[in-house]
Amino acid sequence: MANSKYEYVKDYETPDKLPLDNWIVVRIDGRGFHKFTTKYGFEKPNDKKGMDLMNAAAMAVMTELPDIVISYGISDEYSFVLHESCTLFERRASKLVSTVVSTFTAYYVHLWSQHFPELPLTLPLPTFDGRAVPYPSIKRMRDYLSWRQVDCHINNLYNTTFWALIQLGGLDAKAAEKELAGTLSADKNEILFSRFKINYNNEAEIWKKGSVVFRDYELVEPGASVDETPKMPVNLAEVEISKTQAEKEKKRRAKARITLQHLDIIKDDFWERRPWVLSNKPGQIPKQT
Template identity: 65%
Template sequence: MPRIAFRYRMANSKYEYVKAFERSNYLLPNSWIVVRLDGRGFHKFSAKHRFEKPNDKRALDLMNAAAIGVMKELPDLILGYGVSDEFSFVFHKDCSLFERRESKLSTTVVSTFTSYYVHLWSTFFPDTPLSPPLPSFDGRAVVYPSVSNLRDYISWRQVDCHINNLYNTTFWALIQHGGMDGKEAEKALMGTVSSDKNEILFSRFGINYNNEPEMFKKGSVVFREYEQVLGPMSASRSSTPATEGTGQAEPLSKTAAERERKTRARARIAVEHIDVIKDDFWVRRPWILSGKAGKLPKEN
């Protein structure tokens, strides 16, 4: 029996009915897709591999390097934002990758990120071989109908980064420099607000929180870099390129789409630790929300 015929019979076997149980969850069209991944069991993982507390720059740099890998592999992504052991990746509202199937988008982002994380581990931890528990991540996809919703999500993550980092910085200062154990430090911080924590850091340990590395305080923003838009930044959310209309954009022609793909592939992936809550970041980089590639810097 010819090989081709054999394959045909297998593809139409009596067992093929099981495909009817498959269900695809297609995400809403004309909406922004955020795939957020989180480290699974990272408390044990970081303890086993002796991450520095409260922040390990090597580990954060590794997360950023893995995120760059994901952005390079998936040109449909317009932005990534990471803090600690989590990263959020944003697909443009016009994205049609995998026909917007939730499971395909989520698993592709998570598996690609994990692959790069493991592959690059020795670059950032050359003296610490990986051993069980091994790094793994879970993920979910959420859709946001407007730019305002999307920006509020990114803002929420950055505010959360600041709140958690201030707490952790103070908590570990009480342990590492103040001689407390975990329970004592937790009790000392109970009911405190930001100003209280800043006062504890400065008055007891001479630590000015404002001088802490920006990556620790603001997290990491990953995006394709083109020539920035310069000029006065007087516009507000309601009147800048950082907002959008309600209509669906016309699909690009094949030629235009290929040109966009090539430009995206040539663009440098930037990692910055800056404010993404105010308008300035978005107004200077209109290509992020427009979904259209900008002008490549001359050095490219």
């Protein structure tokens, strides 16, 4: 771009580069989705087509952005995790957030007709907001995802009981809220089973555990030796080799199949059997059967 007397305005841009060696979580949330889901008659407490659409949009984002190592979604929110070594957009928060949010929103709108063919979108259109949060260690990043998965269980148990009281028990919203005030998980399970013969343990995993999206490689047996620590280059030649290797690994990640599962990401087993999520190094492509 040619220099001009107006170029000084660039100096007003605020630096927003996220700290190095931190895991980055870009979390998006639906804006005004209570009204939005009411407008389109989403089923309560959970709408399968609505969640399938969220998951499809998230998988598209991960396809578009190979730097994302894992994502986790519940209800109208999704969290996208970028590896601590990520250099995408020079780690600028505004660029990362705007790219993830706009890509997700674009696919949500684009894929809408596949999931709701009988309900064409009309104004106001669905929109999402987002934020980027750096986490200084694997433990902090995992604790964040664990927090979201625990929230998934707590909120779903409440909503399942709340809507059972309304749909099956004949209560209105205020009466259902009053009955559930101060109750513990055991109390809600008892209400579901004793009054409505609903065993919460039999509810679909997608609602109890949320949706986990990641690249699919061959599982590793727990305890297997895996080198997760990248070797730092010591001279210019090694720097170039390192860059070349990084590009090759990025292309391998881009080719990997993206899978959607509903499983426990709080326990160590998930991470031990899928070391590529934390190492950011592609694993072995599963053999076709």
